[in-house]
Amino acid sequence: MSGLRVLVGCKRVIDYAVKIRVKPDNTGVITEGVKHSMNPFDEIAVEEAVRMKEKKLASEIIAVSCGPTQCQETLRTAMAMGADKSIHVEVDAASYENLQPLHVAKILAKVAQDVKADIVFTGKQAIDDDCNQTGQMVAALLDWPQATFASKIEKANGDLTVTREIDGGLETIKVQLPAVLTADLRLNEPRYATLPNIMKAKKKKMEKKKPEDYGVDIGPRQSILKVEDPPVRQAGSKLDSVETLVSKLKDAGLVPS
Amino acid sequence: MATFVNRFHLLRYGASLLRCQRSYTTDVPKITTHYTIHPRDKDPRWKDVDMERFGDEADVVIVGGGPSGLTAAIKLKQLANDQGKELRVCVVEKASEIGGHTLSGACLEPKALNEVFPNWKEMDAPVTQEVTSDKFYYLTKSARIPMPLLPGMPITNHGNYLIRLGNFVRWLGEQAEALGVEIYPGCAASEVLYHEDGSVKGIATNDVGIAKDGSPKESFERGMELHAKVTMFGEGCHGHLSKTLFKQFNLRENCEPQTYGIGLKELWEVDPALHQPGRVEHTVGWPFDRHTYGGSFLYHLGEKDAPYVALGIVVGLDYTNPYLNPFQEFQRFKTHPANIDLFKSGKRIAYGARALNEGGYQSIPKLTFPGGCLIGCSPGFLNVPKIKGIHNAMKSALVAAESVFETITDENKTSPTVGLDPESYEEKMRASWTWAELKSVRNVRPAFHTALGLYGGLAYTGLVYYLLRGKEPFTLSHGDPDHARLKPASECKPIDYPRPDNQVTFDLLSSVALTGTNHDQDEPPHLTLKDDSVPMARNFAVFDGPEQRFCPAGVYEYVEREDGNGYRLQINAQNCIHCKTCDIKDPSQNINWVCPQGGEGPAYNGM
Numbered sequence: 001m002s003g004l005r006v007l008v009g010c011k012r013v014i015d016y017a018v019k020i021r022v023k024p025d026n027t028g029v030i031t032e033g034v035k036h037s038m039n040p041f042d043e044i045a046v047e048e049a050v051r052m053k054e055k056k057l058a059s060e061i062i063a064v065s066c067g068p069t070q071c072q073e074t075l076r077t078a079m080a081m082g083a084d085k086s087i088h089v090e091v092d093a094a095s096y097e098n099l100q101p102l103h104v105a106k107i108l109a110k111v112a113q114d115v116k117a118d119i120v121f122t123g124k125q126a127i128d129d130d131c132n133q134t135g136q137m138v139a140a141l142l143d144w145p146q147a148t149f150a151s152k153i154e155k156a157n158g159d160l161t162v163t164r165e166i167d168g169g170l171e172t173i174k175v176q177l178p179a180v181l182t183a184d185l186r187l188n189e190p191r192y193a194t195l196p197n198i199m200k201a202k203k204k205k206m207e208k209k210k211p212e213d214y215g216v217d218i219g220p221r222q223s224i225l226k227v228e229d230p231p232v233r234q235a236g237s238k239l240d241s242v243e244t245l246v247s248k249l250k251d252a253g254l255v256p257s
Numbered sequence: 258m259a260t261f262v263n264r265f266h267l268l269r270y271g272a273s274l275l276r277c278q279r280s281y282t283t284d285v286p287k288i289t290t291h292y293t294i295h296p297r298d299k300d301p302r303w304k305d306v307d308m309e310r311f312g313d314e315a316d317v318v319i320v321g322g323g324p325s326g327l328t329a330a331i332k333l334k335q336l337a338n339d340q341g342k343e344l345r346v347c348v349v350e351k352a353s354e355i356g357g358h359t360l361s362g363a364c365l366e367p368k369a370l371n372e373v374f375p376n377w378k379e380m381d382a383p384v385t386q387e388v389t390s391d392k393f394y395y396l397t398k399s400a401r402i403p404m405p406l407l408p409g410m411p412i413t414n415h416g417n418y419l420i421r422l423g424n425f426v427r428w429l430g431e432q433a434e435a436l437g438v439e440i441y442p443g444c445a446a447s448e449v450l451y452h453e454d455g456s457v458k459g460i461a462t463n464d465v466g467i468a469k470d471g472s473p474k475e476s477f478e479r480g481m482e483l484h485a486k487v488t489m490f491g492e493g494c495h496g497h498l499s500k501t502l503f504k505q506f507n508l509r510e511n512c513e514p515q516t517y518g519i520g521l522k523e524l525w526e527v528d529p530a531l532h533q534p535g536r537v538e539h540t541v542g543w544p545f546d547r548h549t550y551g552g553s554f555l556y557h558l559g560e561k562d563a564p565y566v567a568l569g570i571v572v573g574l575d576y577t578n579p580y581l582n583p584f585q586e587f588q589r590f591k592t593h594p595a596n597i598d599l600f601k602s603g604k605r606i607a608y609g610a611r612a613l614n615e616g617g618y619q620s621i622p623k624l625t626f627p628g629g630c631l632i633g634c635s636p637g638f639l640n641v642p643k644i645k646g647i648h649n650a651m652k653s654a655l656v657a658a659e660s661v662f663e664t665i666t667d668e669n670k671t672s673p674t675v676g677l678d679p680e681s682y683e684e685k686m687r688a689s690w691t692w693a694e695l696k697s698v699r700n701v702r703p704a705f706h707t708a709l710g711l712y713g714g715l716a717y718t719g720l721v722y723y724l725l726r727g728k729e730p731f732t733l734s735h736g737d738p739d740h741a742r743l744k745p746a747s748e749c750k751p752i753d754y755p756r757p758d759n760q761v762t763f764d765l766l767s768s769v770a771l772t773g774t775n776h777d778q779d780e781p782p783h784l785t786l787k788d789d790s791v792p793m794a795r796n797f798a799v800f801d802g803p804e805q806r807f808c809p810a811g812v813y814e815y816v817e818r819e820d821g822n823g824y825r826l827q828i829n830a831q832n833c834i835h836c837k838t839c840d841i842k843d844p845s846q847n848i849n850w851v852c853p854q855g856g857e858g859p860a861y862n863g864m
Contacts, residue, residue: 194481
C-alpha cells in the first residue's frame with residue numbers, strides 16, 4: 001500500500017466571493033481582470049492528498065490543470081500546499097471557453113496512464129459550471145472504480161474505505177485501487193499556502209504540455225447559445241387573511257376553484 | 258477609557274454619560290479576540306504551540322504593492338541592472354492579486370511615470386485616454402453652476418490621463434517582475450521586526466489558522482520573517498505598520514497630525530450616446546453644506562470596448578455631524594438632475610472606498626529611520642486641491658529608491674545600526690518638485706476652516722493661491738485632528754437620506770457585495786478595540802455610534818442585545834474593505850485596524 005501516486009486535478013475558477021457579471025453580448029461571463037482562485041473542492045482534494053502523504057499512504061502528489069497560462073498560479077498554490085510537482089496542459093483562452101468536462105476527463109485519463117497514477121483525485125464539481133461530471137467520466141474512460149462525494153477516506157488493507165455523502169445520508173464503500181475519488185465539502189479543511197511554502201514551490205517542477213501531446217481533440221462538441229442573468233426577483237405581496245390567500249391561489253390557477 | 262482633552266470636556270461628556278446611564282449595562286460582551294489586544298504568551302491555549310518562524314534574507318523588502326511600492330522596486334532593479342549589481346528586492350502585498358486593493362479616481366499626471374519609463378507609451382501602459390474636456394461646477398440641489406477654470410489653477414487637467422489605477426498597478430507589477438523583482442501577493446506584512454539596537458530588521462507576514470475566539474486551529478501556521486538591509490513601507494494612506502513606526506521612531510514630532518478624507522467610488526457602464534471619453538467633471542457644493550469639506554469627481558474613461566464612467570465623492574473626515582453618512586451622501590449625489598440620466602440608462606459595475614490624505618505639506622513626517630523609510634501615501638504626498646497623489650507617491654518612491662540604493666551599495670559608509678538609514682532620501686525629497694508643489698498649495702485646505710467654510714476656501718484658492726502660488730509667508734494650521742472634530746449627537750440634527758431606488762441609488766450591502774470582499778469567517782476580527790466597553794460607553798452614548806455611518810462597508814452595527822438590556826456593538830469583520838476610515842475617525846480612537854490574513858479583503862478589478 002505504500003508509495004501511492006496521486007494525480008490531483010485543479011481547476012482555476014472565479015473566486016467564490018466575487019460578483020459574477022454577464023458579458024454585454026450574452027456569450028459568457030466576464031473573466032478579464034476578475035479575481036480567480038482554485039476551485040474550493042479541488043483545494044479539499046489537494047489537502048486530502050497531502051494528508052495521505054503525511055500519513056505515508058501516498059508517496060507522490062502530482063497536480064494537473066487544463067487551461068490558459070494563468071492556471072500556472074493555481075498549480076503553484078497546489079505545490080505550495082504540498083504537491084510535489086505539477087503538469088500544466090495548456091489550452092488557449094479561446095478554446096478554453098468551449099472546454100467541457102469530457103475533454104478534461106479524456107486528458108486526465110491519459111495523464112493518469114502516462115504518470116502511472118494509482119489515484120485520480122478531483123473536487124466533486126467546479127463552482128463555475130457545477131457539472132459534477134469530470135471525476136465520473138475519468139473513471140469510465142479508465143475503467144476504474146469511483147468513490148465520489150467522499151467525506152472520509154481510510155486505508156483498509158490493499159483498498160480504500162470511503163464514506164460518501166449521498167442524498168439519504170452516508171454510504172461507506174470499499175474501493176479497489178487504482179481508483180478515482182472526488183472530494184466533498186466535509187472531507188477536510190484545507191491548509192493555507194504560506195509564504196515559505198510558496199517560495200519552496202517555485203523550485204518544484206512544472207511540466208508544460210498540450211492536449212495534442214495526449215492525443216486528445218479539444219474541438220467543441222457544444223456551442224453556448226446564450227448566457228443571461230437570473231430573472232430579477234419579483235416583490236411578494238403581504239396578504240391579511242387566509243381567505244385572501246385562497247382566492248389569490250384560485251385566481252392564479254394554482255388551486256382548483 | 259475615553260480620552261478627555263480637558264476638564265471642560267469631562268464635565269460636558271460626563272453629564273451626557275450620566276444621562277445615558279440607563280441605556281447600557283456595564284457587562285459588555287467580549288468583542289475583541291485578536292492577539293494584539295490579548296497577547297498569546299499569556300494565553301493558556303497557546304502554551305504548547307511552536308511559535309518559531311522561518312526567516313529569509315533580502316537586500317530590500319517593500320511593504321505594499323501599490324504605485325509607490327512597485328515604482329520603488331522597479332527603480333531599484335533598474336539601478337542595479339545598470340550598474341551590474343545583484344540586488345534581491347521583495348515586495349509583499351496583502352491583496353491576493355496586485356491591484357486587488359487599489360482604488361482611486363483616477364486622473365494621472367504622467368510626470369513621475371515619465372521618469373520611471375520614458376517610453377511608457379510604447380510599453381503598452383494602460384494610460385491612453387487624455388483629458389479632452391475639463392469642467393468645474395458648483396452644485397445646488399437643482400442647478401449646476403459652471404466655475405471658471407483658469408490655467409494655473411490646481412484643478413486644471415491639461416496633459417493628464419484618465420486611468421483605472423488597478424490596471425495601471427497591475428501593469429507596473431508586470432514590469433517589476435520582468436526586471437526581476439520578487440512579488441508576493443496574498444502575503445500581508447503584519448509585524449515590524451527590530452534588531453537589538455532598535456533599527457528595523459524587516460517584517461513578518463501574518464500567522465494563519467487562528468480561530469475566531471483567538472485559539473489556534475489545526476491549520477495554524479506561523480508567518481515568515483523577511484529580513485532586509487532597508488525596509489520600505491508603501492502601505493498607502495494610514496498604513497497600520499506605518500502607524501506603529503510613527504510612534505516607535507517619533508517621526509511626527511515636528512509635523513502636524515495627518516488629516517484625511519474618505520473617497521467612495523463607483524464604476525458605471527453608460528449609454529454610449531452619453532459617453533464622452535476624456536471628460537472630467539469636478540464639483541463642490543450640494544449635497545454637502547458649506548462646513549463639510551466635500552466634492553465629487555466624474556471621469557469618462559476611454560476603454561476600448563466599454564463606455565465606462567468612474568465617479569465618486571470625497572468627504573473630509575473633519576466633518577462635525579455624527580449623523581453624516583458618506584455612503585448615503587454619495588448615493589444622493591447621483592440623483593442630481595445634471596447627471597441622473599447617465600445613471601438611469603446605465604449599469605453599475607463596481608463600488609469601493611478608501612481613506613485618503615488631506616494634510617499635505619504640514620503633515621509630512623520624518624521620512625527615514627534606522628532600517629527603513631516611508632514612501633507614497635503612508636507619509637502622505639497627496640495634493641489636495643488637485644486631488645492627485647499618484648504622481649507624488651511615485652516620485653517619492655523614485656527618490657527613496659535612489660537613496661536606498663546608494664545607502665546599500667556604498668562600501669565606505671559605516672552605519673551605527675545594523676538596519677541602514679537612507680538619510681539622503683529626506684533631503685532629496687525636499688529638493689524635489691513634489692515638495693515645491695505641496696508647499697505651494699499648503700494653505701488651500703486649511704483655508705476652509707473659517708466661518709465662511711467652503712466659500713472661504715474657494716475664495717482663498719481663487720485669489721491668494723492664484724496670485725501668490727503659495728509664496729505667502731504664513732502657513733495655516735489644520736487645527737484639531739479629525740477624530741476630535743465630532744460634535745455630540747445631542748447638538749446635531751439627524752440627516753434624512755432618501756431610500757435607494759435600485760436603479761440609480763443602491764443600498765449599502767448590495768454595494769459591499771460588488772467589492773468581492775471576503776474574510777475567513779473563522780478568524781479573529783481584525784477591527785480590534787483597545788477597550789470593548791468604550792463603544793457603548795462613549796461612541797454610542799455621546800455620538801450615537803458614528804461608526805455605523807462612516808464605515809462604507811457596514812462593518813459596525815449597534816444591535817439590540819439578546820437579553821433586551823439596550824444595545825451592543827456588532828463588528829461584521831467579513832465586510833471590511835480595508836479603507837481605514839474607522840481607525841481615523843473613531844472619536845475615542847479605540848479602534849485599531851490590524852491586518853487580517855493575506856489574500857483577504859476586497860477583490861477590486863481595475864478600480
